[in-house]
Amino acid sequence: MASRFVDRAVIHLAAGDGGNGCASVHREKFKPLGGPDGGNGGNGGDVLLIVDPNVHTLLDFHFRPHARAGNGKQGQGSHRAGAAGQTLEMHVPDGTVVLTESGEVVADLIGPGTTFVAAQGGRGGLGNAALSSKARKAPGFALLGEPGEARDLVLELRSVADVGLLGFPSAGKSSLISVLSAAKPKIADYPFTTLVPNLGVVTAGETVFTMADVPGLIPGASQGKGLGLDFLRHIERCAVLVHVIDCATYESGRDPLSDVDALEEELARYTPSLGGDLADRPRVAVLNKIDVPEAAELAELVRSDLEARGLPVFEVSTASRKGLRELTYALGSVVERYRAEQPAAEAQQIVLRPHAVDEAGFTVVRDEDEADSFTVHGHRPERWVRQTDFSNDEAVGYLGDRLNRLGVEEALARAGAEPGSQVTIGDVSFDWEPSTPAGVAAHMSGRGTDARLEDQSRVGAAERKEARKRRREGEPDEDGELDGAADDVTVRHGE
Incomplete structure (x- = not known):
């Protein structure tokens, strides 16, 4: 059975609890009270999300959304500290975005080995040996371990691709990526053949880039119609957006220009959660299926109108392979230019922000x-x-x-x-x-x-509240007498 693609999952994480400290006193022959020797409890294990290049889907998190790290062990006598809880490492695909349930982006995991602490383990409690002081030489207690952090997070996979193919259903996007790369997507003559994004690696001379085939978009995709809302997120990282236009469609009311306008309207309505704006991404128009005579004639008619909008236009046929070489090198050139315009990646710097020493907090x-x-x-x-x-x-x-x-x-x-x-x-x-x-x-x-x-013997807040309530209602107290306004419930009993 073919593997299932899952690009969104809700996970429930719980870090390990810290172990309790130990309250112990050293004892040996002729030395019954040798001082406190209780060890500290071990720290609870963390829950880590680590980018693994061998993982390509969030399927495991879909079926196993609950995860918990190991608890720290309790401290023991003779100054023996408890063992730390086992850290839980969870491997995620490259391009995974971590969000809170409210939609706030917590982390953007890009690059193999990138690690994010999703849930912090609790600290172990101090033993009585660590709590001893001049005033308290032999403490008869120890501190408890702190509970581990519990969080509910949303994982969303955003494909790490340089080129994104956009178009209406059956526009030929799957066929195009299959002939330009080694990807083998499902291809059929009915709409919505592509149900999941497909990635392919394309080589254009010395330039190597990745291409993503996004499932077909329809008007209203940004509002949840069709499959577009679920997969528009996969174009957020793309350097180039390619409009794949079906010039051989037989649907009434559709033409290449209206298709481009409809897709651009959906892109304008979509707000990337990673920031930025899709409007500033380079566009390329691909007039597909020109091996059909009517399609070739239509492509000649609309070419000038698309170029007038500033779109580079390429006429291709995935059946005859016409125009594919020129398209491949043109996309490689745009990708190289986009990469050169991006700022150089800087080494991550560790920033320490200590709290002020006089801050009460x-x-x-x-x-x-x-x-x-x-x-x-x-x-x-x-x-x-x-x-x-x-x-x-x-x-x-x-x-x-x-x-x-x-x-x-x-x-x-x-x-x-x-x-x-x-x-x-x-x-x-x-x-x-x-x-x-x-x-x-x-x-x-x-x-x-x-x-x-x-x-x-002091009267607590709850008793004082009850006494005031009885005074207001005029009820007798436990001695059978009415509480007077002069009664002072803050004094000690017997005074």
Whole structure:
């Protein structure tokens, strides 16, 4: 069975998750507490798209759209780091364009070996050996690994061809590319014989160029009629556009000039997603099937009109091979001139754009719908929350210290937050309790605990909201008494 051509596919990628760090203490004879020795977790694997010259279609992605890289392994004791997750390499054809679901171009993959990181693996969490400090000599916790990036991307294949053949169905484009190159497209005497683009390599003296046979276009192709909308993208990279005109057509209402006008209107309506404008591409008109006497007479009549429009005109016959040599060398000359006009390719330069050292990198937003509720947005705070094991009080205290050093607590206070206010960072919401003020040494408690979290007597934001609701509705509280306006729900219980 013949292979199926697929030039568009939607893929769902998931990079590997980072491995968790290890919380371990070195133990040996006569040395029961030898210090923390938990290793770091391994990084998750990336998902890479690599251009492979041996791949010519996106068929594999059509049948297997889901892909996931390997997860990083957890760290172990004795300072043993976890293994990194396996990177997933996905091979794509030359000329593949990567887009988001909204149509934004993310990458244009041209040239064998070109690599694009489609999904970034998560970083492994630090072990307690890496978290130890003078103040926290034996941490009883480790950081969790970060989840890998998950993305839905659209892959579209844009043929890398120098010459694109355009024309109505049955204009003879497949026959032309079959006699000019070694390509063997399907040829038949009915419309829409070509259902997929065909590529062929043409040699004109010392010039070698590629030619693409685009499926037949009809009026309205740029709006989705026929097959044109699906395959117009294959002419975006072409240096020369060739109008293949059927001079032997028996359809009423068609003539070479109206065919050219109809195709040019569709090209003008089509907007290339790779940028540029098709209007500035060189054009060539090919009057085909002149071996038919009536077609030869029609070609003589319209030749002057096409030349008046600035189009080089060639009369050819794929059956008798008449005019093909002149056409081949003329196309080679136009391709060479177009290549010479293009700017020289420059070596890729690595540009480093480090963040400013004093940039906080976060914002605090008050929730307009909920009283005493605030949301913290920022890459670092959200990443730290994802790395925190909230079942370990010491890990939660470490998170509070990090947020305090970053300036989150000060920003919350300026925004109007009070102790007990609800704060949301990422997917986690909690009642805010200010940690130890900056400049005052924190009292370290036992491993896995934090003294600042032992006092849970403060009334939280949710309880305060419920109390205000009862006051407005005049309902009795848990003691059977009506809440008065003078009740202060922000004081500690028992005070």
